[in-house]
Amino acid sequence: MAKLDRLQKLTILADAAKYDASCASSGSIKRNSKSSGGIGSTTGMGICHSYAPDGQCISLLKILLTNVCMFDCHYCINRSSSDVRRAAFTVDEVVDLTMDFYKRNYIEGLFLSSGIIRSPDYTMEMLVQVAKKLRIEHKFGGYIHLKTIPEADPALLADAGLYADRLSINIELPSDAAIAEFAPEKSGPLIRKTMADLSGRITEAKVERRKSRKAPLFAPGGHSTQMIVGADASDDAAILQTSAKLYTGVGLKRVYYSAFSPIPDASKRLPLAAPPLMREHRLYQADWMLRFYGFSVGEIIANAQGGLLDLDVDPKMAWALMNRQSFPVDLNRAPREMLLRVPGLGTKGVGAVVRARRFGRLRLADVERLCRSTRKMRPWIIAEDWHPGARLDSDMLRAQMARPAKQMDLFAA
Amino acid sequence: MIRIALAAETDIAGWRDAARGLLRAQIAPADVDWQVGRDSLFDHAGDDRSSVGGRANDIPPPRGPQPVISKELLRQIETALLHSDPERFALGYRIVYRAQSEPKIFLNPADPDMHRLRGLSKSIRRDIHKMHAFVRFRKIGSDENGRESFVAWFEPEHHITLAVAPFFRNRFTGMNWLIVTPEASIAWDGQTLATGPGGAKSDVPQEDAVEAEWKAYYGAIFNPARLKTKAMLAEMPAKYWKNLPEAALIPGLTREAETRMNAMIDKEQTAAIAIKDVMAPAQAHGFTDLDSLYKALSAATDYPQEDFSPTLVPGEGPGDAPMMFVGEQPGDQEDQAGRPFVGPAGQLLDRALAAASVNRDQAYVTNAVKRFKFVQRGKRRIHSKPSNQDVEYYRWWLEQERQIVQPQVIVALGATAVRALTGKSLTISRNRSQLIDYRDGAKLLITVHPSYLLRLPDGAGQKVEYEKFLRDLAMAQSALAA
Numbered sequence: 087m088a089k090l091d092r093l094q095k096l097t098i099l100a101d102a103a104k105y106d107a108s109c110a111s112s113g114s115i116k117r118n119s120k121s122s123g124g125i126g127s128t129t130g131m132g133i134c135h136s137y138a139p140d141g142q143c144i145s146l147l148k149i150l151l152t153n154v155c156m157f158d159c160h161y162c163i164n165r166s167s168s169d170v171r172r173a174a175f176t177v178d179e180v181v182d183l184t185m186d187f188y189k190r191n192y193i194e195g196l197f198l199s200s201g202i203i204r205s206p207d208y209t210m211e212m213l214v215q216v217a218k219k220l221r222i223e224h225k226f227g228g229y230i231h232l233k234t235i236p237e238a239d240p241a242l243l244a245d246a247g248l249y250a251d252r253l254s255i256n257i258e259l260p261s262d263a264a265i266a267e268f269a270p271e272k273s274g275p276l277i278r279k280t281m282a283d284l285s286g287r288i289t290e291a292k293v294e295r296r297k298s299r300k301a302p303l304f305a306p307g308g309h310s311t312q313m314i315v316g317a318d319a320s321d322d323a324a325i326l327q328t329s330a331k332l333y334t335g336v337g338l339k340r341v342y343y344s345a346f347s348p349i350p351d352a353s354k355r356l357p358l359a360a361p362p363l364m365r366e367h368r369l370y371q372a373d374w375m376l377r378f379y380g381f382s383v384g385e386i387i388a389n390a391q392g393g394l395l396d397l398d399v400d401p402k403m404a405w406a407l408m409n410r411q412s413f414p415v416d417l418n419r420a421p422r423e424m425l426l427r428v429p430g431l432g433t434k435g436v437g438a439v440v441r442a443r444r445f446g447r448l449r450l451a452d453v454e455r456l457c458r459s460t461r462k463m464r465p466w467i468i469a470e471d472w473h474p475g476a477r478l479d480s481d482m483l484r485a486q487m488a489r490p491a492k493q494m495d496l497f498a499a
Numbered sequence: 500m501i502r503i504a505l506a507a508e509t510d511i512a513g514w515r516d517a518a519r520g521l522l523r524a525q526i527a528p529a530d531v532d533w534q535v536g537r538d539s540l541f542d543h544a545g546d547d548r549s550s551v552g553g554r555a556n557d558i559p560p561p562r563g564p565q566p567v568i569s570k571e572l573l574r575q576i577e578t579a580l581l582h583s584d585p586e587r588f589a590l591g592y593r594i595v596y597r598a599q600s601e602p603k604i605f606l607n608p609a610d611p612d613m614h615r616l617r618g619l620s621k622s623i624r625r626d627i628h629k630m631h632a633f634v635r636f637r638k639i640g641s642d643e644n645g646r647e648s649f650v651a652w653f654e655p656e657h658h659i660t661l662a663v664a665p666f667f668r669n670r671f672t673g674m675n676w677l678i679v680t681p682e683a684s685i686a687w688d689g690q691t692l693a694t695g696p697g698g699a700k701s702d703v704p705q706e707d708a709v710e711a712e713w714k715a716y717y718g719a720i721f722n723p724a725r726l727k728t729k730a731m732l733a734e735m736p737a738k739y740w741k742n743l744p745e746a747a748l749i750p751g752l753t754r755e756a757e758t759r760m761n762a763m764i765d766k767e768q769t770a771a772i773a774i775k776d777v778m779a780p781a782q783a784h785g786f787t788d789l790d791s792l793y794k795a796l797s798a799a800t801d802y803p804q805e806d807f808s809p810t811l812v813p814g815e816g817p818g819d820a821p822m823m824f825v826g827e828q829p830g831d832q833e834d835q836a837g838r839p840f841v842g843p844a845g846q847l848l849d850r851a852l853a854a855a856s857v858n859r860d861q862a863y864v865t866n867a868v869k870r871f872k873f874v875q876r877g878k879r880r881i882h883s884k885p886s887n888q889d890v891e892y893y894r895w896w897l898e899q900e901r902q903i904v905q906p907q908v909i910v911a912l913g914a915t916a917v918r919a920l921t922g923k924s925l926t927i928s929r930n931r932s933q934l935i936d937y938r939d940g941a942k943l944l945i946t947v948h949p950s951y952l953l954r955l956p957d958g959a960g961q962k963v964e965y966e967k968f969l970r971d972l973a974m975a976q977s978a979l980a981a
Binding site: 092093096097098100101103104105118119120122123124125126127129133134135136137138139140141142143144147148156157158166167168169183186187189190191192202204205206207208225227237270271345347348349350351352354358359360361363438441442444445448452453455456 | 603606609610611614628631633634635636637638647649651666668669670672674689707709710711712713715716717718719722723724725726727728729730731734735743745749752753756760763764926928929930931932933956958960963964966967970
């Protein structure tokens, strides 16, 4: 085979990396190059430098070091039995590409993952080398996210945390049984153990940092994971329960959900259909409810038919429809916890309502100024000049609140 | 009506001074007309207080005490003043005027003036954020020390160019850069952050070598199965596209997305492997047992002889075994013993069969090529891969062997066995680990040769591959039970 140039390798190894949903460059420390004289900064909030037509933010250079892999995970385009074209970057190629892209302001940094070649240790060592070279030789101050390999030596993970802003290990599937079936070389217990180890190191480094500014950083952007939705038979209830356990048990910063989408040369054991994007969206909404709105998994899935979230209304709306006795909520009196449960009222909206009602009783017109829209909210709230009356008990309410029919595609011929 | 002429669109200091004077003179907001001086429209010294001094004389003398404005409120207003809305100066003054009697006004998000101000500062923050994101540098060269120089063209919506300069300095400290906008330009040379007049798109280079790679990346990272153009447009409106090199790809990627996804789905549905019988149907041969078959084979004299040991190594195991293993060829030890799979690879196979609970006594083991091919190196005989012609010679005999044993499952160990059994060179990795329909209702399972496992350099890697091998053997075993 002819030797591939950097552009060809990039095309193959970016294509191989796109099934990782995360592209976040947020949540790390603030850093800049003013004193180092190098290149790169992080603002803490992340920047999306472009958007692909799939609506995904392009923040990081998201590539694999190589898509050659010993593992044979069914859902993965890079599994050893797949027919995809293979390529491998050298450490220097990844480093140069990252710097070239960063200096042109295309990216916030690098998200590097890899197929497992030779051995987990060997692969992990290469990933760490890339991060180390960027930080030390190139004084690179941008964002680095490294995928970690649970099977690798813990000492290598410890090294990775010194240079990376974020580390992640993909759990991929919600149950150990599904992992054993679809990713036979991986092990659920080992993944969770490694996550717990990472969590311990991250917390420890934070404590040390509080004592001394000179203490080394360890993955200041935390760690995250990804679960594939729709590849196996797990329902939303199982997925959300796994997420809740990961958030509380191993201190994850984020769980990403990735609707299983058809891949070239897919394993025959997987569904061949358009990805369940709406299901993925509902899971993200439910995830938000867990983390920011004070809901428990039990409440969210209490009315989920067959363990699946309602696709027509968002999960918060679904909860409200099933718990109408808790409404209407008086925006001028209700405690914050109850405001957070009002459909159509987000965390920012709740904050604005609480601040604004100190200045006087809120009318609907005031609420319109505080929130983007009151369409979803109206049946559920009381304001100074507004009461939903019988609407709340109407049989039509669910139909009124359901998402409108799909709009025409802007680019459709 | 008092007319206040500010020096420039970004003359925030001028607005601040004028607002102070107006407040002290207790002038109602409705009596002030804010304008940006026509003569100074192209004056970019936004922070230059002296340019305002003369005009401040139009303000009547103070009537009250020094006005008090909260720092936080002033910060919010000054952000909003970068907006291109011509009403912004009047809005800012109205709010500071009202703040004299309602000092906490800025804490009330429901107040209509504050709501409007928030709207302005929100679009400023967005514009700044988009400038951070969408500036695209192009390299123009580097000096003798290797310090590189870059230039970019950008068209912000509001008057934010000077406000973003520190961000770019802190991020791109280690290179020289210049950002040109229609209204102003900012530059960094490693020492000072300089500002200058605006320019035109033609002032900056129109290409950069790395852009081709960036476009390739943009095209490759896009997943055609998840087309969501609305979400893209919400965050990257078409007005920015003209200065983004990658945006040129959007129409094409969008148009082809559905075709590409359907192609992936369709391909999968037809991708099942079909092993067609490519070998001519075996002639009626008259062999009914293995003994007579091997007698005939050893009597044949037309076999390939060059580099081969003369010893014929027959298959071994029950003549009616339900499972048949086909390897490549005998090795040095097999050649000496005259029995298949007794060397290191055979021992590994035995271990694996035991680990995968496959009954060794039920298995018939044989090789695609029945004699040892080697090259002599000193005292050692080094294994040499049989050629396609070698395989072709023994293929017919292997098929006779299969017809006598009539196994339910045939396990092809390695590429040579696959070629002998199917007549094709199939990739092991793509075709292994599945039960493929074979002749006479038998199943074929393709896997690696045990000697491959022995050759792997690394302990951990060996373990992974060995586990896979075990799973393949277990799969073969399960097909028997079924």
